[in-house]
Amino acid sequence: MIDIKILGTGCANCKATQRLVEQVVGERALQARIDKVEDMAAIVRYGVMATPGVVIDGKVVHSGGVPSRAQVEQWFAG
Numbered sequence: 001m002i003d004i005k006i007l008g009t010g011c012a013n014c015k016a017t018q019r020l021v022e023q024v025v026g027e028r029a030l031q032a033r034i035d036k037v038e039d040m041a042a043i044v045r046y047g048v049m050a051t052p053g054v055v056i057d058g059k060v061v062h063s064g065g066v067p068s069r070a071q072v073e074q075w076f077a078g
Helices: 011-029 040-045 069-075
Strands: 004-006 032-037 053-056 060-065
Touching: 004 011, 011 032, 011 069
Parallel strands: 004 032
Antiparallel strands: 004 053, 053 060
């Protein structure tokens, strides 16, 4: 089971990032738990200063702006 966290306060970019990650996970039929983290103190603990951020299995893979579909697909390749 892949543990995915979307870090953000609920802005449009954060929502778009969450939708994109959910689409790719669904298309690949991956077993994943996707959590939304909106608490700024929790976000800062990950070292993310610009949202949205994405954490996969405890590792920050993205922060600031909506990632491209190709980036998201790359996170789950292999």
